[in-house]
Amino acid sequence: MVSPGQAAPIRPEILGLYRALLRAAREFRDYNVREYTKRRAIDGFRENQNLTDPESISSAYAEGKNQLAIAKRQAVVYSLYAPKVKSIMELENPADLIN
Amino acid sequence: MASKLIASTLRKTLTKAAKTAGVRSLSNATAAAVSTAYEPQEDQNGITLKGVRIAGRPLYLDMQATTPVDPRVLDAMLPFYLSRYGNPHSRTHLFGWESEVAVETARSQIADLIGASPKEIIFTSGATESNNVSIKGVMHFYKDKKRHVITTQTEHKCVLDSCRHLQQEGFEITYLPVGADGIVNLDELRAAIRPDTGLISVMAVNNEIGVIQPMEEIGQICKEFKIPFHTDAAQALGKIPVDVEKWNVSLMSLSGHKIYGPKGVGALYMRRRPRIRVEPLINGGGQERGIRSGTLPTPLIVGFGSACEIAKKEMDYDHKRITALHDRLLNGIKEKLDGVVVNGSMERRYIGNLNLSFAYVEGESLLMGLKEVAVSSGSACTSASLEPSYVLRALGVDEDMAHTSIRFGIGRFTTEAEVDRAIELTVKQVEKLREMSPLYEMVKEGIDIKQIQWAQH
Numbered sequence: 001m002v003s004p005g006q007a008a009p010i011r012p013e014i015l016g017l018y019r020a021l022l023r024a025a026r027e028f029r030d031y032n033v034r035e036y037t038k039r040r041a042i043d044g045f046r047e048n049q050n051l052t053d054p055e056s057i058s059s060a061y062a063e064g065k066n067q068l069a070i071a072k073r074q075a076v077v078y079s080l081y082a083p084k085v086k087s088i089m090e091l092e093n094p095a096d097l098i099n
Numbered sequence: 100m101a102s103k104l105i106a107s108t109l110r111k112t113l114t115k116a117a118k119t120a121g122v123r124s125l126s127n128a129t130a131a132a133v134s135t136a137y138e139p140q141e142d143q144n145g146i147t148l149k150g151v152r153i154a155g156r157p158l159y160l161d162m163q164a165t166t167p168v169d170p171r172v173l174d175a176m177l178p179f180y181l182s183r184y185g186n187p188h189s190r191t192h193l194f195g196w197e198s199e200v201a202v203e204t205a206r207s208q209i210a211d212l213i214g215a216s217p218k219e220i221i222f223t224s225g226a227t228e229s230n231n232v233s234i235k236g237v238m239h240f241y242k243d244k245k246r247h248v249i250t251t252q253t254e255h256k257c258v259l260d261s262c263r264h265l266q267q268e269g270f271e272i273t274y275l276p277v278g279a280d281g282i283v284n285l286d287e288l289r290a291a292i293r294p295d296t297g298l299i300s301v302m303a304v305n306n307e308i309g310v311i312q313p314m315e316e317i318g319q320i321c322k323e324f325k326i327p328f329h330t331d332a333a334q335a336l337g338k339i340p341v342d343v344e345k346w347n348v349s350l351m352s353l354s355g356h357k358i359y360g361p362k363g364v365g366a367l368y369m370r371r372r373p374r375i376r377v378e379p380l381i382n383g384g385g386q387e388r389g390i391r392s393g394t395l396p397t398p399l400i401v402g403f404g405s406a407c408e409i410a411k412k413e414m415d416y417d418h419k420r421i422t423a424l425h426d427r428l429l430n431g432i433k434e435k436l437d438g439v440v441v442n443g444s445m446e447r448r449y450i451g452n453l454n455l456s457f458a459y460v461e462g463e464s465l466l467m468g469l470k471e472v473a474v475s476s477g478s479a480c481t482s483a484s485l486e487p488s489y490v491l492r493a494l495g496v497d498e499d500m501a502h503t504s505i506r507f508g509i510g511r512f513t514t515e516a517e518v519d520r521a522i523e524l525t526v527k528q529v530e531k532l533r534e535m536s537p538l539y540e541m542v543k544e545g546i547d548i549k550q551i552q553w554a555q556h
Binding site for chain 1: 141145167171
């Protein structure tokens with residue numbers, strides 16, 4: 001939670017969070033989760049790009065920070081139990097594999 | 100051949116077991132040998148399981164059977180598998196207290212999603228148990244005055260089977276037919292009501308065809324006749340707006356694993372005003388006010404609660420996206436194939452469920468050919484049988500079309516690329532099967548198949 005007295009995050013901080021989320025998304029070994037995390041981060045920032053009220057900016061920022069922490073932890077968990085075989089969506093030359 | 104296979108697997112396992120003797124005791128070796136015979140063999144080149152070889156893990160389009168656990172849900176659950184293992188019913192120490200707080204938080208998260216009070220939520224093992232306790236429990240409790248239940252022909256197997264069980268006990272059940280669009284006729288429902296009707300049970304979103312029943316209207320009828328209304332909302336929760344007041348339900352079955360939560364947990368909503376009472380199925384320590392005894396599975400409940408909270412927050416976002424993917428899939432297939440029919444109403448349906456029939460194609464062959472796409476012909480519960488779905492038959496779908504149905508389930512984690520690949524593979528497979536089909540050839544020549552008199556044998 002952000003305390004009311006705290007100043008709203010400045011632009012470089014917000015961009016830093018955005019980049020960190022995209023970086024965290026890339027770490028997911030699971031195809032679907034990776035794509036979702038990336039997409040959700042992009043769409044989330046797009047949704048909030050016109051926020052002007054410092055309080056809502058602060059709370060959106062805090063929410064993003066929270067999501068980043070989850071993504072970092074879960075990327076590790078997913079990597080611990082990643083299946084040996086990838087999704088067919090990730091295979092190099094899928095056309096050859098379809099019979 | 101089979102014995103050779105078992106022998107070789109056995110030998111492999113025994114050597115493996117010997118290597119890991121520290122982990123697996125000898126007495127488990129036989130059990131391990133039996134199970135490894137069915138274990139998937141994975142290597143860099145693909146997976147082999149049940150004699151099917153696939154180059155990669157298939158793309159998953161079976162969201163009505165179950166959904167993947169959302170990483171945010173797992174993140175909420177994991178602490179309760181590690182240090183916070185207390186029994187939520189323990190009143191004498193911190194372990195119990197922290198688990199109890201977590202369970203009660205989850206209860207409010209679930210209640211919040213359906214517009215109920217946390218006091219009206221009873222945790223169960225899943226929607227099947229909730230349905231069982233709703234139907235059998237209510238009728239057993241009020242058995243002196245109420246002897247009749249109304250339900251529909253397209254309900255989930257566990258509702259129908261609970262009703263069959265009641266029938267054997269001497270209760271009477273009316274199975275209402277549905278229209279060709281899968282929707283129940285309200286006048287027929289009204290006409291079926293008797294003075295001794297004790298329960299009306301109609302599911303919110305159908306698991307096979309995705310049609311949404313007119314819940315508010317049915318709720319009104321139940322209110323008018325003062326009959327308890329039960330609904331199986333396992334497929335509706337988190338996907339369409341669910342409001343127990345608007346629907347006027349007395350009982351509602353919910354499930355965790357259909358909304359990106361864990362399997363093995365569900366809930367039963369039980370109205371407090373006017374109060375509905377049930378006879379418990381499971382007796383014991385008196386947990387959940389005696390309606391469902393047994394220690395609550397804290398990690399699962401925390402996951403279910405978290406899944407509900409996320410579902411509420413993400414409902415609009417997910418809905419927009421799933422609608423776009425649904426349109427992409429349907430248009431993509433219809434553009435390239437003729438003779439494709441959507442089963443169930445087009446107007447009143449949950450958009451993440453697309454049940455299609457492909458004319459002149461045999462459904463099982465299509466499913467077998469689509470091994471890179473994880474889809475099903477209908478309900479997972481009945482996918483083992485070759486019988487056409489009873490839901491589609493209730494809709495009056497012709498036998499041949501009912502045999503060729505495929506249910507595509509789109510969810511939160513489905514991508515555009517997956518939908519495109521599914522279209523490509525489905526079209527390819529259907530075209531291949533139609534090429535081999537004499538029926539399709541006859542249709543193209545202009546022969547009406549329905550007019551053909553097949554020789555009896």
